Amino acid sequence: MRSLKLFGLGAALVLGALVAVASGTAQKVITVCQSGCDFSSIKAAILAAPENSVIHVKAGTYKESLVILKPLSLVGEGRDKTIIEGGIAILETKLVNVTGFTIRGQGIQVQDSQTVLLADNLIDQSSSSGLLIANSLTVAVQGSTIQNSTGSGMIIVLGSKAIISANTIKLNGSHGISVGASQADLRDNLITDNGGCGITADSASQLSGSGNTGYGNAGGNACGNVPSGLIAQQPPQPPSMALIPAGSFKMGDDAGEPDERPAHTVYLSAFYIDKVEVTYGFWNEVASWAADNGYDISPRRVEAAQANHPVTYMTWYEAVKWANARSEREGLKPCYYVDRLQQTVYRTGDVDVPIEGVKWSGCGYRLPTEAEWEKAARGGLEGKRYPWGDEEISCSRANYSGCRGSTAPVGSYPPNGYELYDMAGNEWEWVWDWYNPGYYGASPGTNPLGPPLGESRVLRGGSWGSDASDCRVANRDYASPSSHYGFRLVRAAGQ
Ligand SMILES: [Ca+2]
Numbered sequence: 486m487r488s489l490k491l492f493g494l495g496a497a498l499v500l501g502a503l504v505a506v507a508s509g510t511a512q513k514v515i516t517v518c519q520s521g522c523d524f525s526s527i528k529a530a531i532l533a534a535p536e537n538s539v540i541h542v543k544a545g546t547y548k549e550s551l552v553i554l555k556p557l558s559l560v561g562e563g564r565d566k567t568i569i570e571g572g573i574a575i576l577e578t579k580l581v582n583v584t585g586f587t588i589r590g591q592g593i594q595v596q597d598s599q600t601v602l603l604a605d606n607l608i609d610q611s612s613s614s615g616l617l618i619a620n621s622l623t624v625a626v627q628g629s630t631i632q633n634s635t636g637s638g639m640i641i642v643l644g645s646k647a648i649i650s651a652n653t654i655k656l657n658g659s660h661g662i663s664v665g666a667s668q669a670d671l672r673d674n675l676i677t678d679n680g681g682c683g684i685t686a687d688s689a690s691q692l693s694g695s696g697n698t699g700y701g702n703a704g705g706n707a708c709g710n711v712p713s714g715l716i717a718q719q720p721p722q723p724p725s726m727a728l729i730p731a732g733s734f735k736m737g738d739d740a741g742e743p744d745e746r747p748a749h750t751v752y753l754s755a756f757y758i759d760k761v762e763v764t765y766g767f768w769n770e771v772a773s774w775a776a777d778n779g780y781d782i783s784p785r786r787v788e789a790a791q792a793n794h795p796v797t798y799m800t801w802y803e804a805v806k807w808a809n810a811r812s813e814r815e816g817l818k819p820c821y822y823v824d825r826l827q828q829t830v831y832r833t834g835d836v837d838v839p840i841e842g843v844k845w846s847g848c849g850y851r852l853p854t855e856a857e858w859e860k861a862a863r864g865g866l867e868g869k870r871y872p873w874g875d876e877e878i879s880c881s882r883a884n885y886s887g888c889r890g891s892t893a894p895v896g897s898y899p900p901n902g903y904e905l906y907d908m909a910g911n912e913w914e915w916v917w918d919w920y921n922p923g924y925y926g927a928s929p930g931t932n933p934l935g936p937p938l939g940e941s942r943v944l945r946g947g948s949w950g951s952d953a954s955d956c957r958v959a960n961r962d963y964a965s966p967s968s969h970y971g972f973r974l975v976r977a978a979g980q
Pocket residue numbers: 762907908909910911912913914945946947
């Protein structure tokens with residue numbers, strides 16, 4: 486069923502070709518702009534570099550544009566750090582890798598080239614199309630965001646072949662993706678709020694793929710010769726939530742603690758998740774309603790200054806009942822029932838809701854599954870330690886041990902790639918799953934719901950008092966469901 490495997494093969498071929506060539510020759514690694522530099526030193530480095538070199542470009546904002554005319558890897562320090570204001574052109578060459586940049590100006594242009602990998606870039610505010618692929622073969626674009634271009638987000642034309650996966654393409658002036666006389670395989674992209682169509686293709690083009698979602702595109706999600714089913718319509722997301730697109734991710738960490746192994750691939754349906762932890766202010770709003778409507782949860786007395794801090798003192802049972810109350814208050818069907826026939830809504834008492842007592846979709850709010858939480862925390866990155874990547878944790882990135890000695894207002898630290906805040910630190914977050922240290926060895930590959938029974942429920946993300954290791958995206962902790970922590974909620978999308 487997982488045609489994603491096919492895609493994985495495609496991307497692997499591109500990567501494999503890049504690695505094979507790089508390792509087949511004496512690969513040179515060059516670092517430029519070690520301690521600040523002007524733009525000419527990058528240009529000079531590219532000019533002087535032997536073919537197949539890897540050029541690391543340190544953090545900084547570089548004003549001009551770059552042209553790549555030979556095989557090489559250009560590696561920035563990350564999309565929030567290394568910024569190329571003028572754009573990048575890859576012309577008449579092959580085996581090029583560009584990763585870890587923010588790119589403005591002309592965006593990225595790939596013309597008359599072959600075997601190009603563009604990964605983990607942000608293409609922002611381009612004065613034309615964000616990414617142009619023309620007369621080029623085997624161009625892979627993955628894990629990138631293309632936004633705010635004057636023209637289309639991405640244009641694929643003139644007999645090109647491209648593999649486009651796990652990108653976010655939004656808020657561009659014209660189409661999200663426009664394909665002309667070319668082949669494109671589109672997987673797990675999120676395409677929203679573009680001025681034209683989400684995806685459009687002419688009759689000479691062939692499109693394939695799955696798992697793409699879109700909404701808010703002025704011309705509709707799919708136009709022209711786009712196969713039905715290539716892109717699924719989503720309702721506008723709740724404003725306080727972010728959409729996590731359908732698709733696979735690597736869960737766990739083989740270098741982590743024993744209960745994080747083995748790292749394994751998990752496919753999840755699309756879902757929305759709260760951008761911030763549930764705050765005392767929000768808790769009290771819903772709990773006041775709940776107390777008047779048959780629930781046994783109640784508002785907490787907190788100082789006004791605490792209203793925008795995460796709740797820290799909620800049992801797992803209270804979190805689940807609050808989720809039902811939040812649903813019912815908005816006129817949505819509750820997700821949690823005390824019985825397997827789903828006849829009695831869970832509103833009172835401490836009930837270990839059975840897996841069959843949960844509506845997993847077609848309802849309002851629920852706790853994330855452990856897999857949903859980890860995918861969301863990873864922010865679209867693969868195999869990284871933290872929501873922002875592998876850079877060490879610090880008090881400018883997250884509220885953890887030694888920073889404040891208490892919770893911070895939610896959203897005080899930078900969000901991850903899915904616009905989620907405090908996925909590392911601030912307050913531990915309950916998820917649905919029972920804890921079982923060996924579960925990853927037996928987990929199903931699609932929408933895993935955790936073990937059927939247990940004594941503890943899983944906690945994720947670490948808190949203001951946690952050490953760095955406990956704030957890793959793969960870290961698992963657990964506690965009796967009667968213990969007191971925080972949480973955030975999800976809703977299934979695309980039912
Ligand atoms: Ca947290």
